[in-house]
Amino acid sequence: MKETTQIYDNWCLPSSSEIIKYAGLEQGILLLLFVLIGLVFAFRLKGKNSLSIVSSYRYNLLSNSYLLKIVKSKYFSFSIRFLPALLFVFILITGFYGRKYTSLAAGFTWLFWWTLLIYFVAFAGKVFCAVCPWDFFANLFQFGWFHKLKKSSSGLNLKWPKALKNVYPAIFFFVVLTWLELGFDITRNSYFTAWLGLLMVVMAVLSALIFERRSFCRYACLVGRVSGLYAQVSPVELRKINSQVCTACKTKECITGTTATTPCPTFEKPFKLEQNTYCTLCTECIRSCDKDNLSLFLRPPGVDLEKIKTSRKDESVLAYVMLILTFFHGITMTKYWFTWTAYIGNIANVNYQWSFTILMLITLFGAYFLLKGFELFIARFVSGNNMGMNLAYVFIPITLGYHLGHNSMHLFIELSYLVPIINDPFGFGWNLFGLAGYQPAPFINPDMLRYIQLSVVLIGFYYSIKALRQRLEQISDAVKERTMMFIGYYLIMLVLAVLAIWFVYQPMVMKSVSV
Numbered sequence: 249m250k251e252t253t254q255i256y257d258n259w260c261l262p263s264s265s266e267i268i269k270y271a272g273l274e275q276g277i278l279l280l281l282f283v284l285i286g287l288v289f290a291f292r293l294k295g296k297n298s299l300s301i302v303s304s305y306r307y308n309l310l311s312n313s314y315l316l317k318i319v320k321s322k323y324f325s326f327s328i329r330f331l332p333a334l335l336f337v338f339i340l341i342t343g344f345y346g347r348k349y350t351s352l353a354a355g356f357t358w359l360f361w362w363t364l365l366i367y368f369v370a371f372a373g374k375v376f377c378a379v380c381p382w383d384f385f386a387n388l389f390q391f392g393w394f395h396k397l398k399k400s401s402s403g404l405n406l407k408w409p410k411a412l413k414n415v416y417p418a419i420f421f422f423v424v425l426t427w428l429e430l431g432f433d434i435t436r437n438s439y440f441t442a443w444l445g446l447l448m449v450v451m452a453v454l455s456a457l458i459f460e461r462r463s464f465c466r467y468a469c470l471v472g473r474v475s476g477l478y479a480q481v482s483p484v485e486l487r488k489i490n491s492q493v494c495t496a497c498k499t500k501e502c503i504t505g506t507t508a509t510t511p512c513p514t515f516e517k518p519f520k521l522e523q524n525t526y527c528t529l530c531t532e533c534i535r536s537c538d539k540d541n542l543s544l545f546l547r548p549p550g551v552d553l554e555k556i557k558t559s560r561k562d563e564s565v566l567a568y569v570m571l572i573l574t575f576f577h578g579i580t581m582t583k584y585w586f587t588w589t590a591y592i593g594n595i596a597n598v599n600y601q602w603s604f605t606i607l608m609l610i611t612l613f614g615a616y617f618l619l620k621g622f623e624l625f626i627a628r629f630v631s632g633n634n635m636g637m638n639l640a641y642v643f644i645p646i647t648l649g650y651h652l653g654h655n656s657m658h659l660f661i662e663l664s665y666l667v668p669i670i671n672d673p674f675g676f677g678w679n680l681f682g683l684a685g686y687q688p689a690p691f692i693n694p695d696m697l698r699y700i701q702l703s704v705v706l707i708g709f710y711y712s713i714k715a716l717r718q719r720l721e722q723i724s725d726a727v728k729e730r731t732m733m734f735i736g737y738y739l740i741m742l743v744l745a746v747l748a749i750w751f752v753y754q755p756m757v758m759k760s761v762s763v
């Protein structure tokens with residue numbers, strides 16, 4: 249108890265609703281906006297064919313012939329991954345050989361990469377997958393230097409086990425990582441972080457050598473799958489340019505690959521792509537298509553969610569798990585969490601790791617069954633099947649909104665802690681860039697940070713309600729049923745938005761304390 253209270257007292261961010269002058273006014277305005285958004289979409293519940301008004305605006309990012317030529321180069325994929333892979337190796341070395349709590353590996357991984365990853369997904373889709381160092385090594389082992397082998401790849405090419413052809417392996421790894429990250433403090437432990445990084449490489453390489461294509465990326469990589477669902481909201485997509493060209497195409501190289509390219513590593517049919525979820529932006533299909541009929545586009549955010557045609561049970565479970573774990577992150581950084589874990593620790597006479605594990609399991613299963621119970625309750629008023637599975641996707645934008653708000657705190661408050669560890673990457677007391685006296689400080693003032701956090705939660709809420717409105721049309725023709733579902737899901741979304749806003753006003757324990 250004493251130890252956890254000290255952690256909180258020493259490390260919390262000194263801001264709370266008590267010292268924010270107009271907290272009540274800010275919260276009142278936000279509530280009003282939440283209600284207005286609800287009303288705007290509720291008034292449109294009677295309307296039909298809202299799916300047809302999904303924006304078709306696109307901007308072809310590869311319309312410039314030089315850019316297209318660069319992406320079509322056979323060295324492109326290797327080149328954009330080479331430097332991130334080198335950096336990754338250096339990070340691992342600092343983790344294995346540097347000081348456990350002061351070397352670069354933990355700070356870079358959790359303060360920089362893990363925090364920025366969600367920003368990249370939100371604004372640029374699956375760009376991390378495009379430069380993924382784990383997949384770089386998988387390609388290196390399978391296709392050789394510069395990935396020259398391609399058609400004659402080494403590997404067993406076995407089929408991925410049928411029972412695991414879903415995203416449950418990724419969900420399992422995601423839950424385990426959250427448990428290690430929050431319960432065992434690996435965000436401060438460079439040695440452990442390096443082992444985790446190495447484990448990801450080993451899994452990616454072994455999977456590439458044993459199973460066909462990139463089964464690991466498709467089914468097991470937690471980063472790929474979490475960012476895959478978030479990427480449905482992102483304003484970047486890879487799609488065909490002209491449907492008629494694909495219809496007339498007899499060769500379909502985007503599916504078969506060519507002598508210099510592989511088929512889609514994640515088993516997608518690129519010319520039929522309508523969702524970002526499983527596309528890793530590897531650009532292999534862009535190189536395969538000799539008609540130059542695939543490209544990267546800018547588009548309005550959230551489009552995938554509005555026009556999604558099929559729902560999958562495993563993806564809906566992942567959407568719920570992402571929602572729960574993202575908010576769970578917030579809870580574990582408040583003072584209440586430390587009070588609860590200390591309470592459980594006293595009752596059960598166990599240490600923090602055990603009380604954390606017990607409370608995490610209670611939260612995870614409790615929240616999941618609450619959501620499922622809510623789903624069953626609403627389903628009583630609706631005639632169709634799988635209503636809940638179809639609507640689980642509408643939680644993605646609000647989850648992303650809160651995730652961005654939460655990460656904004658780490659980004660703007662803590663990123664400057666990277667400076668001393670870049671100056672001394674092994675923690676040996678080096679002064680590589682003469683910055684030994686640097687004092688880390690937040691990049692922006694707390695008011696600005698709060699406005700950013702509140703804005704992204706509001707934007708996430710808006711896109712969730714918009715997606716809800718459009719998905720209801722796919723589920724039911726009856727206005728009464730749609731209204732019931734809308735009210736139910738709107739209310740639960742409102743509770744989540746209020747919770748997200750409440751977190752913004754709480755003092756939070758930071759990650760960077762021991763840097």
Ligand code: SF4
Nearest residue numbers: 494497501502519537
């Ligand atoms: S994307 Fe290219 S290769 Fe694939 S079907 Fe269309 S035209 Fe053919």
Ligand code: SF4
Nearest residue numbers: 512527528530531533
């Ligand atoms: S659709 Fe194209 S870019 Fe996306 S993963 Fe498949 S081959 Fe790569």
